[in-house]
Amino acid sequence: MNYHASKLVQLKAKGNKWYVQVTKPVGLQNGTNKQVRRSAGTTDRKEAERRQHRIADEIYRDFDEKLDRLKPQPAIKFVYDMGPPDPLHAFRPKPVIPKVDPAMLISRIQPQYIKGRPWNRIKTKNGADSHIKEFVSVIGDIEVGVITKKHAYDYARYLDAQGRGNSTIKTRISSVGGMLTWCEQQGHVDNSPLVNLRLKNYGTATEHYEPLDHGELVKLFKQPMEPRERLILSILATTGMRLDEVALLRWEQVKTKAGIVYLDLTDDAIVKTEGSKRMVPLHSGLIMPNRCTGVMFDYLRDRDGKATNDASKACMPFVRAAAGPDPLKVVHSLRGNFKDFLRDLDISKELNDFITGHSSGDSAGDYGRGPSLAIRAAAINQIDIRFLNQPDDA
Incomplete structure (x- = not known):
């Protein structure tokens, strides 16, 4: 059967990935559901074009199978060979047909x-x-x-x-x-069967977000922006914290100990894991506004109390203006920048992970409480933050 030719479409909602799109044959259309799309697994058009023919063939084969199932099947005529009667039939055990509960x-x-x-x-x-x-x-x-x-x-x-x-x-x-x-x-089942599955060969590989390069960082913070966005982006770039961790901060979480100003995520903060409950020193060169009370940022929260979506919508235009349309460069990229800053300073992976909440944290550690606040602050203060373009280094 002849099907419609395939074409490539790029979906912004899917990270600008290319999809192979084919109009379904009339027999498979259902209301407004008239097309099928399958990901080419790439944002590169030339690579998508190389994969288009193979993916389209898979779609056409799927059409063939579904249309075959719609065709009326010929009646099946059963011919029974009864053979000689079984004199012991009445005494033989009957097969047990399991009943569905x-x-x-x-x-x-x-x-x-x-x-x-x-x-x-x-x-x-x-x-x-x-x-x-x-x-x-x-x-x-x-x-x-x-x-x-x-x-x-x-x-x-x-x-x-x-x-x-x-x-x-x-x-x-x-x-x-x-x-x-x-x-x-x-007690509905004896053992859950969905353990030790080998799924690494299914689906497209995960694309990790990329840090901004130095020029893009400088360009990001040279843009005019509201104090709210400048502050949240500055904290993200100099602490390696997750967007939601910063967006939900309260001024009461800004504390001082032995002369070190830090953010306290150990109490009732909403964090990703128990290991994310930690104390994060602020860079001594970071200019903070005058201390207030209550929430630090007024981003809208969802039903789970998270503010990631609203904060991301507010910050992403500045990242796009600095880094262009690359779908792998987003607000979360600043977390990668921070981890790279510490790597370049030859800070140990253990300390790097502890600061960014990739370890057992200050509340969940089984063996001590990890590096001291002073050691964390010393590591962070080594980072050159002139890219922030603050008044003192403008």
Whole structure:
């Protein structure tokens, strides 16, 4: 069958990646759902063009299979060879046909799981709910006790064909695995099967954000901007903190100890992990506004109390103006810049990770409390921060 020719489309919402797009044949169209897109896994047009033919062939083969299933199948005529009668038929054991327990179907267990376990974030809860429903749409609504690793790999292959990244595939299968672990705790299954899966070859490789180069850093802070954005970007670049950690700061978290001004994330701060609860010294050359009370930044918070989205929307135009349209250079890139600053100063990885919250932190350490505040401050104060273009170094 002749299908529509494929074309390449670039989606800004997907990090400017290129997608191969094909219009579905009429028999497979459903309402406004008339096209299929699959990721080429790259932001480079020439590379996408090299991959376009292979991906389009995969889409066409998928069309063939789906259209074949729509064709009426010829009736099957069964011919039975009864053979001689079995005189012992009435005495032979009858085959046991297992009965489906409707109460153990995924669709029945899922609402109990979503409602029954504690969730740290509404976003995580909603994501798990969506991922499990998608899993059911791929492998069917079966009993939780008959789910196997094969079902997880079938789901991974489906997500791979949709152009999902490897980290996305792992996250979605982890959502299903979380439900099965809960089922194990409730006695619905003996053992959760979705452990020790090998998923590294499924999905596109994760693209890591890149630090800004020195010229882009200088250009970033030379731009006119509101004091709010200048302060948050300056703290990000000189502490290596995560965007949400800074966006949620309260003035009461700015403390002084032995002459060192630092940000205290050890108490009730909203951080990514327990290991992120730490004390982060401020660079002695960073000019801070006069101390106030309450929140340091007035970015809008979502249902989970996070301010990442609003803060990112406010800061990204300045990053774009400095670094151009490169999708791998974003606000989070400043965290990479900070880690590079410490590496270039030959600061140990242990100290680097402790400052940026990649270790056990000040609250979760099992073996002591890590490098002292003075040692952390000494490392940070070695960084040349003239790129901030503050009044004293303008």
